[in-house]
Amino acid sequence: MSLDVRSLAKTFGDHAAIDDVSFSVPDNAFCCIVGPSGCGKSTLLRLVAGLETPDRGQIVLDGTTVADAGLFVPPEARQVGVVFQSYALWPHMTVQQNVAFPYEAKGASRSEAMRRAAEHLHTVALRDHADRRPEALSGGQRQRVALARSLAGGARTILMDEPLANLDPHLRGAMEAELRAFHDRTGVTTLYITHDQREAMALADVMAVMDAGRILQIAPPREIYERPASAKVARFVGRGALIPAMVDGGQARIGGARVPVDGTADGLRPVLVRPENVTASDAGLPARVLSVHYRGGSWEVAAAAEGLEEPLLLDLRRPVRRGEALHLAITGGWVLPG
Known part of the structure; x- marks a missing residue:
C-alpha cells in the first residue's frame, strides 16, 4: 500500500505540531522518519493511522483518500496496524488469542480465528510460544506478537512508533534484523518513527528527517548521509x-x-x-x-x-x-x- 501525504497540518493550541508536510512512500517500502523529540514524528504517525484529525491537508492510502476537507475515514477502515512502544497486548490472553482477537472481532468463529492466528505466528517465528501469556515473553517476542496481530487485522501498512526504545542495546540490534526480515517477508508498507538516526539508516529504504513540524529532506539513507540538503540535516544525521x-x-x-x-x-x-x-x-x-x-x-x-x-x-x-x-x-x- 502506497502512502501520499499532501500539505498536512495539525495544530495544538498555538503550537504547529505538523506544518505543511508533504511526502510519498512507495508500495512495500520501509520508510523511517527521524528527528529530535517534539519535532512532530508521533503526531504524523497518529494522523496517518486516523488517531488524530488533521486541520488541513490530505492523506491517501493506496490511491484512496482517507483524510481531506470534509472527509475522515476512521482508523478501523484504513487497513493500517499500529505498533506502540508498549505493544498494547491483552495480558489475560495467550499469544495466539491476542493474534486471533481481530478475526473474532470481525465475526470469525473461534476455531477459524485461532487457525489464522497460527499462520501469522508462523510468519513471526512464534508458533512455539502460542500458549504463553505476554508476561512470559521477552520484549522482542512481545513486539513480534504485536506485529502478528497487525497482520491479523488486515493491515497492509504497518505504523511503528519508536518500537525499540524500551529494549536494551543488544536486543535492539537483533530486533532491527528481525523487523527488516518481517517487512521483506510480508510485503507490507512500513512507516517507522524513531529519534535514532543510526537505527533509521540500518532499516530504511527511504528516510525522512523532521524538525519543528516540517520534513527537511526525504531520500534513501545513503543520500541523506552523503548529500544532506541543509546544515540541520548534516548535523542531525551522522x-x-x-x-x-x-x-x-x-x-x-x-x-x-x-x-x-x-x-x-x-x-x-x-x-x-x-x-x-x-x-x-x-x-x-x-x-x-x-x-x-x-x-x-x-x-x-x-x-x-x-x-x-x-x-x-x-x-x-x-x-x-x-x-x-x-x-x-x-x-x-x-x-x-x-
Missing part, C-alpha cells in the same frame, strides 16, 4: 564538521589546502567534512586532540585544527591522548546547496 570554505569548480580551499569536494554550489559555502574524509598524516593541518572515545577497535577523536573554527572528527585505529598533537589531511567533503 557526525562531521561544517567548515566555511571558498568553493570553485569542485575544489574547496580549507586551511590553505585545495580539497576535492562534491556538490554544485560555488562561492563561500559550508563544506561538510565527515570522519572518513579526515586522516592522520605526517603532513597536513596541525591539530590538537580535544576528546577521544574508545568504541571497540577504533577511537573517535575530535581535534582542533589550526585555522578552523570547528573541530574535525576522525576515527583512528590507534589510541591517542587528549592534548596530543596531530597533523590532519582532509581528503574530501560535500558542499551544502545554497
Whole structure:
C-alpha cells in the first residue's frame, strides 16, 4: 500500500505540531522518519493511522483518500496496524488469542480465528510460544506478537512508533534484523518513527528527517548521509564538521589546502567534512586532540585544527591522548546547496 501525504497540518493550541508536510512512500517500502523529540514524528504517525484529525491537508492510502476537507475515514477502515512502544497486548490472553482477537472481532468463529492466528505466528517465528501469556515473553517476542496481530487485522501498512526504545542495546540490534526480515517477508508498507538516526539508516529504504513540524529532506539513507540538503540535516544525521570554505569548480580551499569536494554550489559555502574524509598524516593541518572515545577497535577523536573554527572528527585505529598533537589531511567533503 502506497502512502501520499499532501500539505498536512495539525495544530495544538498555538503550537504547529505538523506544518505543511508533504511526502510519498512507495508500495512495500520501509520508510523511517527521524528527528529530535517534539519535532512532530508521533503526531504524523497518529494522523496517518486516523488517531488524530488533521486541520488541513490530505492523506491517501493506496490511491484512496482517507483524510481531506470534509472527509475522515476512521482508523478501523484504513487497513493500517499500529505498533506502540508498549505493544498494547491483552495480558489475560495467550499469544495466539491476542493474534486471533481481530478475526473474532470481525465475526470469525473461534476455531477459524485461532487457525489464522497460527499462520501469522508462523510468519513471526512464534508458533512455539502460542500458549504463553505476554508476561512470559521477552520484549522482542512481545513486539513480534504485536506485529502478528497487525497482520491479523488486515493491515497492509504497518505504523511503528519508536518500537525499540524500551529494549536494551543488544536486543535492539537483533530486533532491527528481525523487523527488516518481517517487512521483506510480508510485503507490507512500513512507516517507522524513531529519534535514532543510526537505527533509521540500518532499516530504511527511504528516510525522512523532521524538525519543528516540517520534513527537511526525504531520500534513501545513503543520500541523506552523503548529500544532506541543509546544515540541520548534516548535523542531525551522522557526525562531521561544517567548515566555511571558498568553493570553485569542485575544489574547496580549507586551511590553505585545495580539497576535492562534491556538490554544485560555488562561492563561500559550508563544506561538510565527515570522519572518513579526515586522516592522520605526517603532513597536513596541525591539530590538537580535544576528546577521544574508545568504541571497540577504533577511537573517535575530535581535534582542533589550526585555522578552523570547528573541530574535525576522525576515527583512528590507534589510541591517542587528549592534548596530543596531530597533523590532519582532509581528503574530501560535500558542499551544502545554497
